[in-house]
Amino acid sequence: MLQTFASSISSLLDTRADGHSLPAGLYTREDVFEADIDVFFRKHWICIGLECDVPEPGDATVVDIGNSGLIILRDDDNQVRVVHNVCRHRGSRILNAGSSVISKLVCPYHQWTYELDGELAYAPHMGADFDKSCKSLRPVNFKSIGGLIYACLSDNPPSDIDRLEEAMTERLAPYDIRNTKVAFQADVVEHGNWKLTMENNRECYHCSANHPELCVSFVDLDFGFDPESLSPEDREQAEQHEALYAERTKSWEADGYPSAAVEQLVDCETNFRTQRLIISGAGESQTPDATAASSKLLGTMTRKDLGDTHLWGHNSWNHFMGDHAVVAIVIPLSADKTLVRTKWLVHKDAVEGIDYDLEKLTNVWVATTDQDAELVARSHAGVLDPAYVPGPYSPFSETNLDRFAAWYIDRMRAHGY
Numbered sequence: 319m320l321q322t323f324a325s326s327i328s329s330l331l332d333t334r335a336d337g338h339s340l341p342a343g344l345y346t347r348e349d350v351f352e353a354d355i356d357v358f359f360r361k362h363w364i365c366i367g368l369e370c371d372v373p374e375p376g377d378a379t380v381v382d383i384g385n386s387g388l389i390i391l392r393d394d395d396n397q398v399r400v401v402h403n404v405c406r407h408r409g410s411r412i413l414n415a416g417s418s419v420i421s422k423l424v425c426p427y428h429q430w431t432y433e434l435d436g437e438l439a440y441a442p443h444m445g446a447d448f449d450k451s452c453k454s455l456r457p458v459n460f461k462s463i464g465g466l467i468y469a470c471l472s473d474n475p476p477s478d479i480d481r482l483e484e485a486m487t488e489r490l491a492p493y494d495i496r497n498t499k500v501a502f503q504a505d506v507v508e509h510g511n512w513k514l515t516m517e518n519n520r521e522c523y524h525c526s527a528n529h530p531e532l533c534v535s536f537v538d539l540d541f542g543f544d545p546e547s548l549s550p551e552d553r554e555q556a557e558q559h560e561a562l563y564a565e566r567t568k569s570w571e572a573d574g575y576p577s578a579a580v581e582q583l584v585d586c587e588t589n590f591r592t593q594r595l596i597i598s599g600a601g602e603s604q605t606p607d608a609t610a611a612s613s614k615l616l617g618t619m620t621r622k623d624l625g626d627t628h629l630w631g632h633n634s635w636n637h638f639m640g641d642h643a644v645v646a647i648v649i650p651l652s653a654d655k656t657l658v659r660t661k662w663l664v665h666k667d668a669v670e671g672i673d674y675d676l677e678k679l680t681n682v683w684v685a686t687t688d689q690d691a692e693l694v695a696r697s698h699a700g701v702l703d704p705a706y707v708p709g710p711y712s713p714f715s716e717t718n719l720d721r722f723a724a725w726y727i728d729r730m731r732a733h734g735y
């Protein structure tokens with residue numbers, strides 16, 4: 319039963335104070351969850367998977383977003399397609415959850431049978447005059463950006479995904495993500511609202527106390543600091559950090575690898591940020607000792623010292639390194655449950671045990687993802703407590719949370735809330 323609330327979503331949005339976390343109801347209410355699915359997971363572009371999820375013709379995988387069931391598949395002409403998992407007869411789901419290998423899409427209910435391009439091939443008992451041509455599976459609007467599949471369930475998709483496409487097509491080219499394979503996938507259900515999951519990923523304020531494995535290789539970005547408010551030691555460290563970023567960015571760019579930040583975080587429809595990040599220690603990869611986990615580098619990469627090309631969207635975060643990539647996709651399941659689907663990608667010809675060691679490849683992000691799930695659950699439990707009042711974001715380490723919250727409110731308003 320849908321809960322009823324004394325205040326409207328619109329008046330709840332009004333109560334959000336700049337620089338502060340969101341009012342509790344925006345994280346916890348059922349009606350807000352339904353609105354979030356509609357606004358952020360149907361009317362905006364979302365990352366749903368990868369071309370390499372379906373490497374061969376006949377490979378198919380199901381992704382559920384709210385009530386929408388989507389099938390990512392590869393047809394007989396090697397084209398990736400995304401169609402709704404809804405039979406054109408009486409609407410039954412066609413494929414079960416998970417991945418399958420198929421020669422045709424056969425609805426289990428009355429055996430309507432579709433070709434892999436979605437065309438209806440066979441519909442028994444419908445009579446000689448039945449026109450099958452207008453009963454193809456309904457296609458989903460999608461774009462493959464360097465092998466990452468973005469879908470939009472609206473008939474009017476935001477056009478400013480162009481900037482993401484422009485930036486990432488060039489940045490991802492050397493990694494050739496289309497020709498990778500999923501070496502490992504972990505589905506973790508976080509016991510928290512999807513916005514707490516996203517907030518948690520947009521800051522590394524929590525990293526030193528919570529992510530010992532990640533901290534070996536991860537150098538936090540300083541998105542801006544106020545030198546006046548820092549102690550002389552902290553100021554010196556922050557300045558050194560900025561200088562290091564400036565120097566590496568310049569040298570990578572001089573070698574032809576775009577590295578400077580490109581972002582669309584406020585006053586936009588499509589929310590993203592990309593930057594080539596420094597990897598610390600051995601400097602090669604996000605592994606326990608920061609050396610590469612796979613000896614077969616991705617795509618045309620010949621160097622291991624090109625850092626970590628990161629990309630965030632409002633439902634994903636990604637790290638592309640010389641030897642492997644980590645792609646995380648966030649799918650809300652309910653107001654208090656969020657699926658974080660993480661995939662570790664290696665070169666498609668890399669062989670486990672010869673070219674890479676699976677434990678070394680996955681160690682850092684398996685640990686980090688579990689630690690983050692614990693933090694998000696703690697956060698959600700605290701936000702549910704009547705004692706919760708929105709708290710202040712750090713003006714140094716949490717500026718991107720404030721921008722995310724502002725974007726969230728702005729997009730809700732744009733959709734009539």
Ligand code: 3BY
Nearest residue numbers: 518519520521522628635
């Ligand atoms: O995935 C990221 O982008 C990192 C990891 C930890 C926090 N976040 C900034």
Ligand code: FES
Nearest residue numbers: 405407408425428
């Ligand atoms: Fe699919 Fe009848 S609902 S064949």
Ligand code: FE
Nearest residue numbers: 518524529690
């Ligand atoms: Fe974290």
